[in-house]
Amino acid sequence: MSEPPILRLDPALDPAALAAVYARDGVVRIPGIFEPATADVLARMLEQGMDWDVVVSTETGKAEVLDRAKIQQLGGAAVGEKLKAATLRARSGFAYVYLGYPMINAYLSGRNPGHPIHDLTDFLNGPEMIAFGAQVIGEPGITKLDAQATLYRPGDFLTRHDDTGEGDRRAAYTISLTREWRSDWGGQLLFHDDLGDIERGYAPAFNTMTIFKVPRQHSVAPVAPYAGAPRLMITGWLKDSPPSGQPRQG
Numbered sequence: 001m002s003e004p005p006i007l008r009l010d011p012a013l014d015p016a017a018l019a020a021v022y023a024r025d026g027v028v029r030i031p032g033i034f035e036p037a038t039a040d041v042l043a044r045m046l047e048q049g050m051d052w053d054v055v056v057s058t059e060t061g062k063a064e065v066l067d068r069a070k071i072q073q074l075g076g077a078a079v080g081e082k083l084k085a086a087t088l089r090a091r092s093g094f095a096y097v098y099l100g101y102p103m104i105n106a107y108l109s110g111r112n113p114g115h116p117i118h119d120l121t122d123f124l125n126g127p128e129m130i131a132f133g134a135q136v137i138g139e140p141g142i143t144k145l146d147a148q149a150t151l152y153r154p155g156d157f158l159t160r161h162d163d164t165g166e167g168d169r170r171a172a173y174t175i176s177l178t179r180e181w182r183s184d185w186g187g188q189l190l191f192h193d194d195l196g197d198i199e200r201g202y203a204p205a206f207n208t209m210t211i212f213k214v215p216r217q218h219s220v221a222p223v224a225p226y227a228g229a230p231r232l233m234i235t236g237w238l239k240d241s242p243p244s245g246q247p248r249q250g
């Protein structure tokens with residue numbers, strides 16, 4: 001049996017060139033973030049091996065996270081009502097529906113012990129990734145990468161927001177592990193301007209990292225009812241708050 005590929009960034013990446021693009025545009029696309037064999041293993045994990053929660057926004061825009069046990073307890077009809085309510089709220093406010101896996105919480109609480117997602121959480125908060133992210137965005141004080149895995153099904157969405165958080169978010173990132181996508185399947189990361197037009201729309205391109213400066217108005221376009229695959233991402237923020245309560249302390 002062959003060894004699993006090493007979890008590392010593709011050594012061919014040129015962080016200085018990426019930093020120049022980020023400094024100019026406030027956003028940078030990074031195709032080929034992992035070597036192909038690594039990206040393949042990570043994609044397979046998201047495609048086949050995840051203990052997904054249903055993530056649905058409440059009236060206040062906070063996340064209600066329904067794990068398998070909670071879904072069973074509520075029953076399909078009650079879960080469906082929550083999704084319907086969030087979808088109605090999306091008409092006029094911040095709302096979202098998708099499947100998620102809270103990587104940091106899961107890591108710290110010992111959920112799914114031995115699962116390979118925890119190696120990725122470790123990697124994202126390890127010295128190589130922190131140094132890379134800090135260099136690309138030109139913020140040497142970056143201490144951690146928040147992370148969640150997400151799966152958008154047909155109809156799933158995330159409405160317009162700007163990622164203002166606790167004040168420690170220096171930039172947002174996404175790493176797409178969506179293998180194939182058609183540009184008419186929705187699911188783009190959209191940047192909105194003040195006139196209500198779309199400045200840019202990024203399809204979930206396989207093995208591509210996107211980093212953008214926040215706050216900035218953005219959304220995830222609803223995945224089309226006819227989309228032929230799930231939209232698979234790792235998303236989060238590069239933060240500069242002290243690394244307490246994170247993986248790899250000390």
Ligand SMILES: O=C(O)CCC(=O)C(=O)O
Pocket residue numbers: 150158163174188189218219220233235236
């Ligand atoms: O999935 C994406 O492309 C972006 C997600 C996002 O904007 C967020 O989680 O705040």
Ligand SMILES: [Fe+2]
Pocket residue numbers: 161162163172218
């Ligand atoms: Fe966001």
